[in-house]
Amino acid sequence: MLNPSSNPADVIIIGGGPAGMSAALVLGRARRNVLVIDEALPRHRVTRESHGFLTRDGVSPSELRKVAHEQIAAYPSVRFIQTVAANIEGNDGAFQVTTGDGETYIGRKLLFATGMKDLPMNMKGxxxxxxxxxxxxxxxxxxxxxxxxxxxxxxxxxxxxxxxxxxxxxxxxxxxxxxxxxxxxxxxxxxxxxxxxxxxxxxxxxxxxxxxxxxxxxxxxxxxxxxxxAPKLAPGSDLPVHLGCDVNESGTMVVDEIGRSNVPGVFGAGDGASQKYQVAAAVAAGSMAGVGINTELLELDWEKRILNP
The missing domain is CATH 3.50.50.60 (FAD/NAD(P)-binding domain)
Known part of the structure; x- marks a missing residue:
């Protein structure tokens, strides 16, 4: 059923890792209504420290998430819910995302920041x-x-x-x-x-x-x-394929320089749309996707302003 308590979001971000949170920050500062659906099981939680990210070199993944949430909280148009996205229907301008607990949310644009998941290692120790x-x-x-x-x-x-x-x-x-x-x-x-x-x-x-x-x-x-x-990996979500997004042989979403997929209104950022697998790269990709999404929304809103002065 549709969730009557929430207005349609400008953007629904699926995945709250570095890429998803980076995009949420950009979009929050752009005064967009953003919903982040995050399972809160990041792949890098097994590591003690994250490295190579300027000003945060050596920070633990948990501390990185904590600081990111604190800073994003300054922009009240961004909401986080801890659950999984189970199904997506609709199209550009009116996507319907149903979560694992049965709620449905509507968003004009989608960003997949679902990363990759490790398959069983099958090596003792x-x-x-x-x-x-x-x-x-x-x-x-x-x-x-x-x-x-x-x-x-x-x-x-x-x-x-x-x-x-x-x-x-x-x-x-x-x-x-x-x-x-x-x-x-x-x-x-x-x-x-x-x-x-x-x-x-x-x-x-x-x-x-x-x-x-x-x-x-x-x-x-x-x-x-x-x-x-070299780990064995699988995409963190099969929903991009369900929507018709192009993927490469590893299951990674095929996107352009601003994270735009072949499906109108659907973007990808982070490990699930790249093979760089670095926090700094994911943050950069999320930022660029946030700008790309907002640019599309600005163009749509500008056209509406002309049609409805």
Whole structure:
């Protein structure tokens, strides 16, 4: 049923992470009526610190969210509700979003800032160290892991991740976890002094979240104190596809430089519409999407002013 207690929003933002909150801030300052639907389960909650975001380097994800909510609260036209978006109908100018608790909200424009979600890791011990001594982004966490003995577990992304992590440590080892690797890649790694271990991984040995060793099925234990790995990800929501939004092979929304999708009135920002996976990048994308959405609304309102002087 329609929620009789709320007026139609100018913008409904689905997802309250860095991208969604950045867009909400821009739109709130533009005096737009904004509703943010946020499940409050951000992907980066497993990490102790967020890095690479100017003026907030080293802040915890929870503190980042707290400060963002406090600052957005200065703009009363922005509301947050903690729930999930379960279904969306309608089109540009009159989208109807039904939440998991059965309420329906109407918005003129939509912004998906739903990010990505981690699929099960299926590697014993990896969850114990994820966000403590095992990471996915060297730009976010490489400084803290610099000069450590680092394990690279990345499947088809091995060469790219190894080259990147090499900027922070010379002590690298690649673990294929039993997956076949092209012989030329293995030879290149070995020529550069990077050992390659082909046996499947039995478990990640750790103490209090700190990696101690990679234990292989053949009984070998290779001492490592840090891990960079390529996670398996899925889109945080399938609703963009339900609406007809174009996505790429990874499920990421295809958007232009201001976050506009191929579906009129629907925008995307953050990890679910990019593959940069950095807080600073998500904040920037959310800001640009907020400006893009407001520009469309200004144009519509300007036309109405001409038609209805």
């Amino acid at each position: 990896l969850e114990d160290v994820y966000g403590k001594s095992a990471y996915v982004c060297p730009y976010c966490d490489g400084w803290e892991m610099q000069d450590r003995p680092i394990a690279i577990i990345a499947g088809e992304h091995t060469m790219h991740l190894t080259r990147t992590v090499a900027g922070w440590s010379n002590d690298l080892a690649v673990f294929t976890n039993g997956s076949p690797r092209p012989e030329e890649e293995t030879n290149e790694l070995m020529r550069r002094g990077i050992p390659v271990y082909d046996a499947p991984i039995r478990e990640i040995a750790s103490e209090a979240g700190e990696t101690v060793a990679i234990v292989l099925e053949d009984g070998s234990e290779i001492a490592r104190t840090a891990i960079f790995f």
